Amino acid sequence: xxxxxxxxxxxxxxxxxxxxxxxxxxxxxxxxxxxxxxxxxxxxxxxxxxxxxxxxxxxxxxxxxxxxxxxxxxxxxxxxxxxxxxxxxxxxxxxxxxxxxxxxxxxxxxxxxxxxxxxxxxxx
Numbered sequence: 456x457x458x459x460x461x462x463x464x465x466x467x468x469x470x471x472x473x474x475x476x477x478x479x480x481x482x483x484x485x486x487x488x489x490x491x492x493x494x495x496x497x498x499x500x501x502x503x504x505x506x507x508x509x510x511x512x513x514x515x516x517x518x519x520x521x522x523x524x525x526x527x528x529x530x531x532x533x534x535x536x537x538x539x540x541x542x543x544x545x546x547x548x549x550x551x552x553x554x555x556x557x558x559x560x561x562x563x564x565x566x567x568x569x570x571x572x573x574x575x576x577x578x579x
Contacts, residue, residue, distance in 0.1 A: 463490040463512070465576050471496045479527065483507050483565045497572055504568045504576075511559035515578025520571045522550045529564025533557075 471477050477495050486507040495503045525547040533540045533548055534557045540548050550556050
């Protein structure tokens with residue numbers, strides 16, 4: 456039996472090419488989803504993704520990739536085994552590869568993430 460799909464709107468297409476202006480605020484303001492993830496651009500072998508989140512993601516890990524999270528607006532909690540990191544706007548945090556984690560937000564939160572282009576958002 457196949458696992459049910461995750462209830463997230465995840466868009467891995469690269470929305471902007473080099474030399475294009477990226478308007479993160481307009482994209483976030485237009486978002487109607489509770490959990491939305493859009494790849495904004497690629498920089499070398501990494502991508503920058505924007506997420507609008509409310510609620511909690513499932514526990515997961517990335518065996519080969521670190522993840523950087525940066526809060527634009529709202530508050531982000533990153534649950535790790537044994538502790539929780541709470542981030543406010545203009546704060547960031549790196550989750551090292553192999554670390555089991557989940558992200559969550561009690562109210563609508565906008566974040567930017569930097570990660571390897573090939574990373575699977577839902578985990579390995």
